[in-house]
Amino acid sequence: MNRKPVTKPLDFLLIAILVIASVAIMVTSTATEPGAQAVVYVGGEKTMIVPLDVYARYEVEGKKGLCTFIVDEYGICMIQSPCPHHFCIQQGYINMSGQSIVCVPNEITIRVIHSENSSIDGITG
Amino acid sequence: MKETRTTSDTDSRGTISVKSSRWWSRVALWTASGVALAGMEHLIPSPVPWVKLGLANSAALVALYTIGIPAAISVNLLRVIVISLLFQTYTSPAFLLSFSGAIISVCVMSVLFAVFGNRISPIGVSVVGAWSHMVVQFIVVSVVLVHDNSLFVMAGPSLLAAIASGIVIGWLCSMIIRRLPGTLLA
Numbered sequence: 001m002n003r004k005p006v007t008k009p010l011d012f013l014l015i016a017i018l019v020i021a022s023v024a025i026m027v028t029s030t031a032t033e034p035g036a037q038a039v040v041y042v043g044g045e046k047t048m049i050v051p052l053d054v055y056a057r058y059e060v061e062g063k064k065g066l067c068t069f070i071v072d073e074y075g076i077c078m079i080q081s082p083c084p085h086h087f088c089i090q091q092g093y094i095n096m097s098g099q100s101i102v103c104v105p106n107e108i109t110i111r112v113i114h115s116e117n118s119s120i121d122g123i124t125g
Numbered sequence: 126m127k128e129t130r131t132t133s134d135t136d137s138r139g140t141i142s143v144k145s146s147r148w149w150s151r152v153a154l155w156t157a158s159g160v161a162l163a164g165m166e167h168l169i170p171s172p173v174p175w176v177k178l179g180l181a182n183s184a185a186l187v188a189l190y191t192i193g194i195p196a197a198i199s200v201n202l203l204r205v206i207v208i209s210l211l212f213q214t215y216t217s218p219a220f221l222l223s224f225s226g227a228i229i230s231v232c233v234m235s236v237l238f239a240v241f242g243n244r245i246s247p248i249g250v251s252v253v254g255a256w257s258h259m260v261v262q263f264i265v266v267s268v269v270l271v272h273d274n275s276l277f278v279m280a281g282p283s284l285l286a287a288i289a290s291g292i293v294i295g296w297l298c299s300m301i302i303r304r305l306p307g308t309l310l311a
Contacts, residue, residue, distance in 0.1 A: 006299045007246050007248055007249075014245075014249045014252060015252050018253065018256045018288055023285075025281050026281020029281070043270075044270060099279070104217075104218050104270065105217060
């Protein structure tokens with residue numbers, strides 16, 4: 001039976017490189033500023049702009065059915081969706097500028113932005 | 126017919142030639158395993174959105190190590206197509222996600238395998254495959270659904286999770302490759 005170790009030095013090097021790359025992506029793109037509005041996209045089309053200081057409940061028609069999301073003191077959160085896995089609901093609240101909730105099957109994206117005509121879009125987009 | 130196995134469908138190094146029926150049966154075997162594993166994984170609830178164990182990728186990884194690069198690419202391609210037919214997702218963006226992820230990750234793994242050969246273990250190959258799969262998913266979602274790069278805010282934890290699952294799957298595959306009976310190997 002082969003008793004040589006499974007791993008090779010190159011494995012550790014690759015894993016280290018990827019960990020560093022992941023942390024770099026995380027650090028450079030972390031949202032720090034609370035957002036003021038949320039934009040709702042359906043299938044890539046901007047369909048709704050929602051203020052985050054008005055606490056309310058919204059419904060939006062996606063490709064598969066009606067999604068329900070709420071805005072309250074913690075931010076914006078998907079509470080009902082016809083998608084099979086409910087990843088969008090599990091994601092919970094978002095409130096920082098740049099964060100988004102994506103429902104892939106229903107093709108709905110909710111994205112928190114600073115405000116409608118923010119200059120951040122010009123830099124990052 | 127006096128056909129002997131070693132001379133009819135293998136080359137001098139013992140690699141199965143791509144056209145042989147033995148090659149096709151091996152590809153079919155690992156594709157079926159990949160589909161079964163993906164189906165199994167479908168039943169396991171995911172703790173975090175986006176994060177999967179990637180069990181299905183282990184079929185392609187084993188095929189890569191035991192049969193070769195064309196086999197690994199075929200296994201992953203066929204697997205994604207069969208799964209999309211099974212779960213009827215072939216028109217949804219989810220299919221685009223799994224298709225692009227599977228293609229890119231198996232290509233990256235093949236390149237690593239071809240360049241480094243014995244200097245890299247299945248663990249390293251699997252980690253890079255899982256990581257590239259996750260990156261491709263984020264890129265595709267950003268381009269197709271979100272139209273900007275705001276989604277990368279959430280990418281960090283998912284990428285770290287991909288590295289962890291890649292290590293697990295790679296370790297599993299190295300065990301499988303080591304213990305497979307000779308009749309199942311190339």
